[in-house]
Amino acid sequence: MSAIRNVVVLGVSSGVMLAGALWADSGKAPSVYGSKCASCHGKDAKGNLSMAKMFKLEPAALNLVDEATMAQTDKELIATVTKGKNKMPVFEGKLSEKEIADLIAYLRGLGGAKPKAKAVEKADGGPGAKLFESKCASCHGKDGKGKEAMAKMFKVEPAALNLIDEPTLAQTDEELIATTTKGKNKMPAFEGKLSSEDLAVLVSYLRELGGGKPKAAGAGDMEAGAKLYDAKCASCHGKDGKGKEAMAKMFKLELAALDVVDEASLSKSDKELFDLTADGINKMPGYKEKLQAEEIDAVIAYIRSLAPVPAKAAPEEEAKPEGGEQAPEGEGTAP
Ligand code: HEC
Ligand code: HEC
């Protein structure tokens, strides 16, 4: 890939801080992390590979968001940052206790921005829950099971208002979205009132309320993935996933760098693709604040579906000599 990927601009704190500021915008922790920690631990906190080499350590030793690190208590982590540990510098006197505590909380956020933590966040009132409660719960109940009083008022069976029973959830996302946009008998039409993104979020929220895993939604899931992909990813990666020439030029990258359906990309595990999408890399923006974990899963499933041949079945052939794989976790890029 282009030289940009390979130039690790160590210690260029402005670049690092910028990168930090891009993925989280709350509090100072991201920029403190960017300027004080990312050079060694990577902007995604997974460890900077070239630093691991330099320190002659396993990359995992620099990974701050793996299980081994996250299993430690806040107290232990704060102690390591305050007092240092082997090659890990001492930050006592350089950062206040509050700054260190905020950093640890920030790291937990980075480490926890994985499906589980996201799901909890969502059940606690993520965008799906908020939308549902403000637009739908008055008739369908907070739990999606339908409000009896409304059923009486509309003179329909309570089941007609239940959105998380089998007959409803057996429908495809497209059907549920159609009913929501066009309405149905007494069900008001939401066309023009909800964006296609809102609708996708609502449907995935309904599936979640129903206890259904998004996977079970099958084709429907794929459809949400397609919509999200077209709305959020196609501008750079192209409708077909092969990358947009104009964007590649703008980013001064090989077109292949934007190709998400080539072997180099599709040979990655779902988890790797998930993390790349959530955290971003170099010029690729991170989506962890913008998409729910299920949405990222859906987009990835969709990307796999765009592949000419199922990636897993691909022959043992060498991936294109592309360098993308070995590129170190660059800390931002040169300005
Ligand atoms: C100069 C490079 C460098 C910088 C800068 C740096 N670290 Fe480290 N850090 C290390 C190394 C090396 C280790 C591994 C120590 C060991 O296990 O031998 C480490 C380990 C850690 C650990 C323990 C991980 C574990 O699994 O036990 C934490 C927590 C940590 N660093 C947090 C931070 C934070 C927060 C910052 C920014 C304030 C930071 N580090 C800045 C090099 C660095
Ligand atoms: C003013 C009350 C009201 C509101 C608000 C409302 N609905 Fe409905 N909804 C209904 C009624 C009544 C029905 C049953 C229609 C029928 O089957 O005759 C229904 C049916 C549905 C169905 C079809 C269920 C099935 O089994 O086919 C879906 C899907 C649905 N609503 C989704 C939503 C969503 C999503 C929202 C929020 C954006 C929403 N509704 C807001 C009254 C409402």
Ligand code: HEC
């Ligand atoms: C503003 C442009 C832009 C948008 C929008 C964008 N990306 Fe990217 N993406 C990039 C760039 C640039 C790279 C290459 C980064 C690099 O290698 O330096 C990339 C790389 C990737 C990779 C890594 C490919 C590989 O083989 O390593 C994945 C996966 C990816 N993007 C997924 C997505 C998904 C999913 C979306 C939508 C949710 C998305 N991207 C939206 C610019 C974008």
